[in-house]
Each structure stands twice: as C-alpha cells, then as structure tokens.
Amino acid sequence: MSVKKDSALPSRFLPPPPPEDNVKRALNHYGDVRREDGKISRKTGRDVQFATIVTPEFKKWMKEEAKRRGKKQCVLLEDMRAAYLKVQAEKVR
Amino acid sequence: MANVMVPFTNGKGGVGKTALACSYAAARAHEGADVILADTNEGQQTAMAWSAVRAHNDILPKVRVQPANTREALEMVGRCDVLVVDTPGWNDKGTLLLARKSTFMVIPTGPSPTFDLAPTVKLLHGLRAEGIETWRMGVVLSRFSNDDKIRDSEEELARTYLREAGQGQGGYTVLEGSVRNAPAYGAGLAEGYGLTEIDRGRGLADEARGMMNTISKGVSAALQKLMRLEKELGAFRSNPGKGKERDGGRGR
Ligand SMILES: Nc1ncnc2c1ncn2[C@@H]1O[C@H](COP(=O)(O)OP(=O)(O)OP(=O)(O)O)[C@@H](O)[C@H]1O
Ligand SMILES: [Mg+2]
Numbered sequence: 001m002s003v004k005k006d007s008a009l010p011s012r013f014l015p016p017p018p019p020e021d022n023v024k025r026a027l028n029h030y031g032d033v034r035r036e037d038g039k040i041s042r043k044t045g046r047d048v049q050f051a052t053i054v055t056p057e058f059k060k061w062m063k064e065e066a067k068r069r070g071k072k073q074c075v076l077l078e079d080m081r082a083a084y085l086k087v088q089a090e091k092v093r
Numbered sequence: 094m095a096n097v098m099v100p101f102t103n104g105k106g107g108v109g110k111t112a113l114a115c116s117y118a119a120a121r122a123h124e125g126a127d128v129i130l131a132d133t134n135e136g137q138q139t140a141m142a143w144s145a146v147r148a149h150n151d152i153l154p155k156v157r158v159q160p161a162n163t164r165e166a167l168e169m170v171g172r173c174d175v176l177v178v179d180t181p182g183w184n185d186k187g188t189l190l191l192a193r194k195s196t197f198m199v200i201p202t203g204p205s206p207t208f209d210l211a212p213t214v215k216l217l218h219g220l221r222a223e224g225i226e227t228w229r230m231g232v233v234l235s236r237f238s239n240d241d242k243i244r245d246s247e248e249e250l251a252r253t254y255l256r257e258a259g260q261g262q263g264g265y266t267v268l269e270g271s272v273r274n275a276p277a278y279g280a281g282l283a284e285g286y287g288l289t290e291i292d293r294g295r296g297l298a299d300e301a302r303g304m305m306n307t308i309s310k311g312v313s314a315a316l317q318k319l320m321r322l323e324k325e326l327g328a329f330r331s332n333p334g335k336g337k338e339r340d341g342g343r344g345r
Contacts, residue, residue, distance in 0.1 A: 008253050013206045016258035019218040026104070026212075026219030027189050 046074050095320075097196040097312055098167075098176045105212040106182030108201045109235035109272065111139045112282050114179040115156070117199070119287030120305040121175045122154040129173040130158040131166040134181040147285030163187035167194055184216055192225045197315040199308055201235035201272075204247040206254050214258040217265050227263045228318060231311040233304065234271035244273060268307045273300070 007015050054062075066076045101114040111134070118130040132140035144158035161169065166178050167190065178191060192198050200216065203209035213232065220230060234251055238244040248271050259265035272278075272288065278301075281291030288301035 007257060009206070009250070009257065013250075013254075014211075016214045016254055017211055017218070019222065019262060024219050024222050026215040027184050027186065027223065 050074075050077075095316055096171050096174060096176070097316055098170050098178065098191075098194060099197055099199060099308070099312055100178035100180055100191045100195050101199045101201060102178075102180045102184075102188055102191065102216075103200050103202060103213060104182060104184030104188070104216055105202065105209055108203050108209060109233075110182075110201055111143065111179050112278070112288065113199065113201050113233060113235060113272070114177050115140055115143045115282070116287035116289060116301060117305055117308055118156045118158075118175070118177040119154070120289045120302070121177075121309070122156050123289070126174040128156060128175045128177060129169055130156055130177045130179060131161040131169055132158055132179050133161055133163055133166050133187070134179060135160065135162065136181065140179040143282065143285055145285075146283070150285050152285050152290070163190055166191070170194065184219070188216075189220070189223055189225075192220050192223070192230070195229065196319065197308075197312040198225070198230045199233055199311075200230055201233045202251070203236050204234070204238070204251055206250065210251060210254045210258075214255070217258065218262070221262050227259070227265055229315050230266060231308065232265060232267045233308070234267070236274040237271040239273045239275045244271060247271075266311070268304070268311060270300075270304055270307060272304055273297075 009015060062073055062076065066073045069076065071079075099117065101110040101117070103110060114130060118128050122128045130140055130144070132138050134140070138160060140158050141160055144156055147156065157173075159169070161178075166176070169176050178195075180188065180191065198220075200213060202213040217230065217232070221227065232255060234248060237247045237251075251271075252267055255265055255267050275295075275297055277293045277295070277297055278288055278291055281293075282288070289298050289305055291301070292298040
C-alpha cells in the first residue's frame, strides 16, 4: 500500500503507517522486556542461554579477558564474532 | 464500585502520560473513589515524585502512589476501586500485558503527525493485532497548542490522521477534546497538582475536568461491555448448547 490518493491529510505529511508494516513489532521493539513473572530480561535482548563445553584454560581466559577489559563475557564473545567475520570475509575475497 | 484498571500508555515519551495519570487519579479521588496510582516507570518514578511534592504541599485529597513492576501492578487490581497505571516511555510485552488486563487503556499523543501520531498509530496497530478491542483503547490528544486557533487546526489534523489510520481496523477511539500544553499546567503539575486542580482564572480546570469525565465515560462503557461479555461467556460455559440467549441483565 503506497500513498493513498483519497487521503484528507495535507500532502506535506506522510500517511499513517499501515498495519501490515508493523503488526506486533511495536510491542517488542525497544526497551526492557518485562515478562509475566515480573522479571526484567536484558535490555539488550541478550536473554538466551549459551552453553558449550570448553577447556578450563579457555574458560579462564574468557573470564579474565572480559574482566581486564571491563566487559561482560557476552560482549567479548560478540567482539570475537566481529573479528572472526572480518577475517573470514577477507579470506573469502 | 467496580474495580477498574486504567493504564496510561504510549511508547512515545513526553506526551503527558504521567501528567494525565496523576490528574486522573486525583480527579477520581476527588469523587471519593479509592484510588491507587501504580508507577511502573522504575527508571524515572515521576508519578512518585509528583505524589511526594503533592504531600509536601499538603494538597488534598491524598493520592496513593506505589512503585510497581508490571506484575505487581496487575496484582493491585482489586485492592482499590480505580487502579491507575503510569507506564514508561517505551512499549514492550508489559504494555501488552497491561492492555490485556486493563478495563480501558488511555493513550495520550502529541500533535505532530511525524513524531507523535505515527508512533501512536504503530502502537494502536500492534495492540489491535494482539486482539485488544478498539473500544478498550482511547487516544487522548495531549499537549496540543495553547493557542486556540492553532489547537483547532492541530486537532483537525490529528483526528483526520487517526481516522485514516483506523480504516480497516474498526476505527480507533479518539476521545473528545484535547489537553492544551499550558504553562500553568506545567507549573501546577510540578507542585503536585492535577490538571483539574489548576486554574489561574482561564477555565483550565474546567477544561481538564471535561477530559477527565470523558476518560471516565470511556472506562465505564468499556467496563459494562466487559461485564456483559463475561456474563455471556459464563452462560455459554455453563450451557454451551444454547449459547445465543440475550437475557438483558438476568443475574448469574
Ligand atoms: N498539558 C500540559 N501542559 C503543560 N505541560 C505539560 C502538560 N502535560 C505534561 N506537561 C509537562 O510535560 C513534561 C512531560 O510530561 P509527562 O512527564 O507527563 O510525559 P510522559 O509521557 O509521562 O513522559 P515519559 O515518557 O518520559 O514518562 C513534564 O514536564 C510535564 O510537566
Ligand atoms: Mg512519565
């Protein structure tokens, strides 16, 4: 649905957003997500458990590296992903 | 008096949710209703601040304001006649939860098509898509121009905008009138007054009272509809075979 011809709105304004553009999205778009149990999950949307089996050394490194940089481990992981993707992209090329 | 829950919501910030929630709570308290105002804006707690300065200035009636998360706010239903809920300037699952359990949700919006009305329409569409009936949501035109002429044209534009947005959605409810953005309102709010308690000789209090009554009418109408639906549902549950009786108010 594009701009409606029969709109009574002055043409200098855009018409109201149509429902199909954003059904339900308006309700989980930004801010805290408060669940029915009243808990507030992460503002960042990082609320999924990520568990895997690693060596004790790796775990220790993750923990200390995150601490040293004053970051959460999830942020460090995301840094690592970004670095990985950069290297991979260069390799593909 | 029945227990009603009336949240004031709009993910768009600064549209007057807190001002209207506090004012509505005070207006209902003036009528003698037992009112609790739940402040679910944990970050700002501006309704709490309003009530503190209200107490500080000995303004009567006292309005009970309590900090709450969404779940706690929902748990307060039934503890008073009128549970008013002030919500933060974002939309989330809590918004939906409140909408589902509310009697009537008040959605204040400012006049700008681009900055106020568009996000308001997104919220309305979202709630509608989640099955919230349009008669349970009332848009209040809030913080419109203090200049009568400009306000008229702002109102006309906003009503046109919202009417067009509601086409095919069953039509969104836009409450009559508008709340002006008056310096006297701003000053009075900061001292702990509700909009109906602020006059300064310009009929501001009367105008605000008009809006509060309009909100109350929306709340009562929605309550009646909800009770009727509940009754029909109850009748259907106890006698699923012959659903269709419209009994015009027979007891349960
Ligand atoms: N009708 C009015 N006239 C004048 N000032 C107003 C009016 N309504 C609200 N204000 C002022 O505008 C500011 C924003 O209003 P308010 O805090 O009620 O908005 P809000 O929607 O609750 O914002 P938030 O999203 O941050 O919670 C406040 O300083 C308030 O005092
Ligand atoms: Mg507020």
